[in-house]
Amino acid sequence: AQSVAQPEDQVNVAEGNPLTVKCTYSVSGNPYLFWYVQYPNRGLQFLLKYITGDNLVKGSYGFEAEFNKSQTSFHLKKPSALVSDSALYFCAVRDRYNFNKFYFGSGTKLNVKP
């Protein structure tokens, strides 16, 4: 079965500091991994994805993610957090056998304090 886990319900970071939001996955074969962000009462916005190639993926709003096959992780990172980054972040994996299915993590709430 395909799945992702976000081990932290909440991450707190001070503005200007680097941030990391963790995601681990469990898939058979090569994973197709995604990060989304959600602001209150809004839909999800796509940030970035890993399909193949370079393990460091760059995305929108200065975010990047590092794919680590040996640790089965796909952590979201940003060198310098902004207060406006405060939101709910979701990691997702696409099912290799039914590409209509995405499996989402439970979400991590990022709080960036001024």
Next chain:
Amino acid sequence: DGGITQSPKYLFRKEGQNVTLSCEQNLNHDAMYWYRQDPGQGLRLIYYSQIVNDFQKGDIAEGYSVSREKKESFPLTVTSAQKNPTAFYLCAVGWAGGYTGELFFGEGSRLTVL
């Protein structure tokens, strides 16, 4: 203006009533999806459709129904059989037949049962 339009944004329903949530897109994507979001549980797939006049059950289809009479529209009906319908409902679209594409989400509809 291109995008995905969900309506209504907020909806209140009495127990025993059916309600229909609208999802319209002009992105020309073939595949459309309905997800349910509950706090702390991530997103769960209700129904999806790859082409007109065809749709498939997702992981939590009981108590819901859909139709896909045209490419642009994929309405979701929450029936009285759904035991716990209060939730945030998200419509998404994507390319059918590809593993690498991301989903694009609407702004969501929040249903509250009184």
